[in-house]
Amino acid sequence: MYVAVKGGEKAIANAHRWQADRRRGDRRRPELEVSQLTRQLPLAVDRVMAEASLYDPELAGLALKQASGDLIEAVFLLRAYRTTLPRLAVTVPLQTDAMQIERRISATYKDIPGGQILGPTYDYTHRLLDFLLLAEGETPGPERSDRPLDPCPQVLELLDAEGLVERERDDGSEPVDITQEPPGFPADRATRLQMLARGDEGYLLALGYSTQRGYGRNHPFAGEIRQGPVEIEIEVEGYDAPVCIGEIVISECQMVNQFSGSREEAPCFTRGYGLAFGRNERKTMAMALVDRALRAGELGEPIEGPAQQMEFVLAHADSVEASGFVSHLKLPHYVDFQAELELLRRLRREHAERQAATTSTDSGEARA
């Protein structure tokens, strides 16, 4: 247990000053601007926004700079800032089918209306270091087609006229908001998705991977992955229709998984869903795998793998909570440890006394 301590102000101030100096680095080199981070490290910025659960690229870039590039620290900073802002509105649910497509692929259907759009991606690169980036060279602008994209409808809604894939329908229910009420277990799917959306990518990736390796296998296919800006609307009193406040970039992953059925319902493919702020494709794929794994109970599957254990998965997904609890071990635990020392010394004393008593009895028996 941690017991509060006092003092050390000067040393702490000096330590922070040194950290700021380290962050600034060699003064002969220009200082990094936040706008450079948001423009040239956009995927780091997107990850910080997604896991902080606050979409604001400039603030995420600032957090990244302030944290010297430590992503988890940056997430913590942005999450903490979040608590200083009032909630002004709840948006109309995102219409991901109205996204301005930058990337859209399906691994289940080859020929899809609108086509397979690779967008900006590291897929199909050879993962060879590009030494040209060490030199200052010009980067050519993107290629442009003569014609814009054809409409890209949602693959799973469109191509499944036979009803082979489970459909998601809105029952009009109001979702729980974990920022207003702490989640309890078992948590419903909407609550789980809110928790997964802010979950640490590395953690979700490992859990998703574990399902592929057999710990709660769910036979996934990437039904559709899409990325791009979507317009955001809010309801405003006195207006007869929702009001657009701008656009944000999001990533979505629709997994199609192994089928289930029952006496009443014909077998059909089930689904897992991933959605995240920014260009966070890997995160949404992992999220969709874990979302599907957490539906095991509802779909009557045996719960055998760690990724299927709801409380375990959800209670440890948030890097702010996890790093907070792990990091508190660094704080002075002198009193607590002193008590442990006392206890251990007493146990060892008692142990020694017992040993001594046994030895003298043994030697006594030997003499007899």
Added chain:
Amino acid sequence: MTQIQRQRVLALTPREHLETLWDALGIRVDYRPTRGPETGMAMVRGRIGGTGRTFNLGEMTLTRASIVLIDGTPGDGWVRGRDKSHAELIALVDACARHEHWQRRIDAELIAPLADELAERREAASRTAASTRVDFFTMVRGE
């Protein structure tokens, strides 16, 4: 053009560009803020599977402003992010557009060109995406 259509175009236009075009329009009118501008958050909602039950994805920053013109005409503005002058300028345009003599000019000389530019930006982005459209061929195994 409705108030909601105007608000959309104004929110989707970068602030500096909007300021330039607004200044060029030459509508000068005194106003005072009645609320904000204030920055807060909107909770962004998604739908399970894109079409199903709603869930809370996470929050985004949002700034709103309300003003009144000197003659008492109110105006409101909302914009993603933390740019207070952007929200206030949207509110000012909203208020001015409630006057019939300004409305026609605002729609014709501000909103319509901005809507065209927005459409052009989106078309350019769409053509860029279209250049990465790929056709995969399925190979027969052993080929």
